[in-house]
Amino acid sequence: MDGEIIIERITAKKVFKNSKIGIKITTLTPVGIGYHIIPVKNPDYVISDIENIIAPELVGHPVSDQDLIDSIICSTPIEDTVTTMGVSLSVSQAAANALEIPLFKYIGGALSTQLPSVACPLLSDGEGDLIVIPITESIEEMVYLYKKLLESLSITYKDTVVDIEGRYRCKNIFQELDRFKGIVSEVSEEEDIKILVGTSLRENIDDNEIFEKISDLDYLESPKTVEFDGILTTEDIDDVADFSKVEPYTVSTLSELYYYIEYILERGLNPLIAGNNPTFSHIAVGLKTPLIRCSINSNILNELWDIERILNNPYINKLL
16 A cells, blocks of 8 residues: 555544534545535434444545445445445545545546536425526526526515525415416526426326426426435336436445446436535536536535636536
8 A cells, every 4th residue: 555645534523514413524644634514313323333333444545545445335334325425425525635636526537527507496385396407608607597586586476485495485386387487588588598497396297287287397307216226226217207316315435326327327317416515516527417406505506616617618518
């Protein structure tokens, strides 16, 4: 291991973030650190699992040998994928910092220049969301479009509750669909930028009337994730869905997430990374995922904006 940057220590501690208790996993090397914060239900158990079971197995190994690190993580008895993915991402961030490169370049290499489009749910009835995707030339332009959309929605839904994810709430998204599409269309025409409108439902579609309304939308997100248990299967993916949801915390490690997304792409499906952790922006860019779905009040757009500033010739996947 001569010349390798070795993991010296991995720690975990409770932190308060976004009004919730989380666990900050920190990986220390001789030349720097990396960390990742995960959501947890039982923080004391998670801290014990990380510091007493996973960390001792990883200390002394090269921080940048991601396949080795992730195979060791998977060989431990810890089955909670949030915990194992959290450790994997903490180590990968430490490796990126040690190499003095952004995380997305550590994940995807020097040719990682494609930014994902960003889908944000803006109207919800609790069972489904209406989602928009501005098709812009830059993240900066996308941020501006979302600002315009929120301003227009605030006028129409000024007496409506806004939930913790920044979505306006309604009784039924399909009763509001025409009005919602009208607002989006006005902004689209005013700014001369195409804005896709889609939906994400909690259950499969079995109502013909709803199906007809959905057929007028630009895309449908599958209500189920692609299952992964060492062997991937698309058995439960809705045939009419345009995007198949990938939730990073349901996969054990960064390496497995890479193979997971490759598998989806090989089968002609479109992976969509779902979540609000800013690190997912780097994952989406590094793994060349075409779309990321997040709440409008997350830091995803800000992180992508920062990534855009780093790149010399960034371009956005237009989904068209």
